[in-house]
Amino acid sequence: MRIKSESQAILSELTPSAWQRHHILDLDDFTPEEIELVFQISDTMKEVLGRDIKRVPTLRGKTIVNFFYEPSTRTRASFELAAKRLSADVVSIASPTSSVAKGESLVDTICTLEALGADAMVIRHPQAGAPYLAAQYSQMSIINAGDGCHAHPTQALLDLYTIRQHLGGVKRVKVVIVGDIRHSRVARSNIWGLTLMGAQVVLSAPPTLLPLAWDTSCLPQVTIEPNLAYALEGAEVVMALRLQEERQQDRLLPSLDEYSRLYQLNEERLAKANSSIIVMHPGPMNEGVEITPEVSHGAHSVIGNQVTNGVAIRMALFYLLLSGR
Numbered sequence: 001m002r003i004k005s006e007s008q009a010i011l012s013e014l015t016p017s018a019w020q021r022h023h024i025l026d027l028d029d030f031t032p033e034e035i036e037l038v039f040q041i042s043d044t045m046k047e048v049l050g051r052d053i054k055r056v057p058t059l060r061g062k063t064i065v066n067f068f069y070e071p072s073t074r075t076r077a078s079f080e081l082a083a084k085r086l087s088a089d090v091v092s093i094a095s096p097t098s099s100v101a102k103g104e105s106l107v108d109t110i111c112t113l114e115a116l117g118a119d120a121m122v123i124r125h126p127q128a129g130a131p132y133l134a135a136q137y138s139q140m141s142i143i144n145a146g147d148g149c150h151a152h153p154t155q156a157l158l159d160l161y162t163i164r165q166h167l168g169g170v171k172r173v174k175v176v177i178v179g180d181i182r183h184s185r186v187a188r189s190n191i192w193g194l195t196l197m198g199a200q201v202v203l204s205a206p207p208t209l210l211p212l213a214w215d216t217s218c219l220p221q222v223t224i225e226p227n228l229a230y231a232l233e234g235a236e237v238v239m240a241l242r243l244q245e246e247r248q249q250d251r252l253l254p255s256l257d258e259y260s261r262l263y264q265l266n267e268e269r270l271a272k273a274n275s276s277i278i279v280m281h282p283g284p285m286n287e288g289v290e291i292t293p294e295v296s297h298g299a300h301s302v303i304g305n306q307v308t309n310g311v312a313i314r315m316a317l318f319y320l321l322l323s324g325r
């Protein structure tokens with residue numbers, strides 16, 4: 001293994017004296033320069049991931065805990081892979097098999113993991129704000145891997161990075177987000193990130209699936225267009241969201257069939273859109289509801305690239321948070 005590789009030399013040049021951030025909780029307080037830095041370091045991480053031996057010693061000796069209180073496939077696996085690619089020690093815990101199942105509190109769990117020597121904790125939790133509580137009670141770096149309906153900042157970063165990869169940048173790009181925006185932490189973090197980087201965002205959903213108190217005057221780059229055909233006019237990106245039935249207390253839709261008839265991303269709708277439009281979805285998908293298999297696996301889809309880019313983005317974040325400590 002090369003100890004002082006070309007990538008590490010580039011990384012040390014990129015090491016930012018300006019990076020003061022200790023946690024990644026949401027994108028609402030990020031600057032465009034910080035996001036650009038994450039992208040530049042992710043480019044270098046992608047170079048590492050393209051090698052035969054996809055590992056650098058950058059975080060040797062650091063310990064990262066992945067603590068997931070909710071199910072996850074791609075976020076959990078990509079955080080774990082990202083930590084391993086950087087040679088950190090990784091412990092992954094799911095709440096059903098931890099002492100949470102015996103009644104241990106979140107604060108006690110955090111203190112326990114810190115006492116075991118963890119430098120960073122990745123947390124997914126059903127309660128909005130749980131990662132903020134963790135950040136208050138711990139010296140570890142806390143990374144929010146999704147908290148309730150609130151935020152999923154690393155998903156938004158990999159989404160922005162994927163748009164940059166395919167369209168060359170995010171500035172002035174028209175992005176339609178369609179689906180269950182009201183319950184979507186992915187939508188919230190993407191709205192912060194996309195508008196910060198200069199995109200135009202159109203939200204398309206039935207009124208019952210939009211946020212209850214939405215004041216568009218505070219985010220002038222965001223508009224609402226309930227008619228998906230109108231929303232898609234001139235769009236360069238469309239991001240479909242899963243209908244989050246597990247978070248819906250009330251019956252907010254007449255039926256899934258009715259929802260699909262009006263909001264499903266299908267070939268017929270896509271044929272009327274911009275011929276170079278890219279189709280995104282954070283996953284997991286409910287194919288046949290918000291998106292058809294023909295579209296999710298079709299020529300416009302970059303959904304697989306989103307997943308792939310998640311590892312490079314999370315490596316970049318671990319590097320920024322932990323390499324100088």
Ligand code: CP
Pocket residue numbers: 071072073074075076146155282283284
């Ligand atoms: N996008 C996302 O958070 O997927 P998982 O729930 O599989 O992690």
